Amino acid sequence: MNILVTGSSGWLGQTLVPRLARDGHKVVGLDPEPGATTSVVGSVVDRGLVRRVIRDEGITAIVHAAARHKPHIETHDNSEFVAVNVQGTLNLLEEAVAPGSAVDRFVFTSTTSLMISQEIRDGKAGGAEKAVWIDETMAPLRPRNIYGVTKLAAEELCRLFNHLHKLPVLVLRTSRFFPEEDDMAHAIVQSGENTKANEFLFRRLSVEDAAEAHVVxxxxxxxxxxxxxxxxxxxxxxxxxxxxxxTDAPAVVARLFPEYRTLYGRRGWTMFDTIDRIYDAGKAERVLGFRCRTDFAVILAGLR
Known part of the structure; x- marks a missing residue:
């Protein structure tokens, strides 16, 4: 395939582009920031550029990973999120189905963040009596910030173009795989490495697994x-x-992984007192045959 990967200089793109190239695909990376995995410097907001790349490079598949992300809320205004996350997605979809286009599949990198309402975010502090079990049947979706709102809008555009034009589109709502620390109350207590290890229980994956999910x-x-x-x-x-x-997340983890306290203790690590949500990735395994290779058991094996 001739594959266009947007966001190719980003954390996912840096892993996905060479992974696809190893399978023998021609990969064209598009990103506003230059980088080793970016061959075209530019933005998905530029409709003319998108058109030229798809046409001139004979693109047959698109992975749309470019976006304004949650950390950008502090540095970019709402219109920038709409321009990149919504209009940029629309540009790609419209050019994918334009006359003469050879694109026959589209993979959109979305986020589990759009599934988290303010009520879920408040968790135990907001009076929740149990953790929220999150799967693809959750409705209605009430994103709590401009990032989630625009990613949900982009998902709806993907759905619409499949409906109107029969363009095959798969939407991947990835949980956390970025290296930076998030705006977590937990991070005040746990180190970044400790926090990420804990999150493999319920809301994290490795960037290598994220890339492999896109390949599948x-x-x-x-x-x-x-x-x-x-x-x-x-x-x-x-x-x-x-x-x-x-009420007592460490006790649940200890029941499932009796040695975790010993392994954590050697590093001075601790478990979150409470876990307020669990992402269920079972559908991807059932339908796509994809399962992340790195999970909490693998993390513990590394500590061992």
């Missing part, structure tokens, strides 16, 4: 047609654990 999605897009998938490390928890995860 590209391969399966035409057979599936359209669908949305949560992509996250498989959780060891079940719905029956949700009450105890709010």
């Amino acid at each position: 999605a590209l391969a399966k897009a035409k057979a599936v047609g359209f669908d949305t998938f949560i992509v996250s490390a498989p959780t060891p928890f079940t719905r029956d654990d949700c009450h105890d995860l709010i």
Whole structure:
């Protein structure tokens, strides 16, 4: 395939572009920031540029990973989010289905963040009695910031173009895989490394697994047609654990992984007192046959 990867200089793009190239695909990276994995410097907001790249490079598949992300809320205004996350997505979709285009599949990198309402974000402090079990059936979706709102709008554009033009589109709602620390109350207590290890229980994946999910999605897009998938490390928890995860998360983790306290203790690490949400990535495994390789058990094996 001739694959256009947007956001190619980003954390995901730096891993995905060489991964696709290893499979023998021609990969064209598009990003406003120059980088080793970017061959075209520019923005998806530039409709003319998008058109030229798709036409001139004979693009047959698109992975749209470019976006304004949650950390940009502090540095960019709302119109920038709309321009990049919504208009940029529309530009790509319209050019993908334009006369003469060879594009026959589209993978959109979305986010689990759009599934988190303010009520879920408040968690135990807001009076929640149990952790929220999150899968693709959750509705209605009430994103709590401009990042989530624009990513949800972009998802709807993807759905619409599949409906109107039969363009195969898979939407991947990835959980956290970025290296930076997020705006987490937990991070006040836990170090960044400790925090990320904990999150593999319920809301994190490695960037390598994120890239592999996109590889699988590209391969399966035409057979599936359209669908949305949560992509996250498989959780060891079940719905029956949700009450105890709010009240005493370390006890639940110790029941499932008896040695975790010893392994954590050697590093001076601790577990979150409470876990307020669990992302269920089971649908991606059932439909796409994709399962993240790195989970909490793998993290513990590394500590061991």
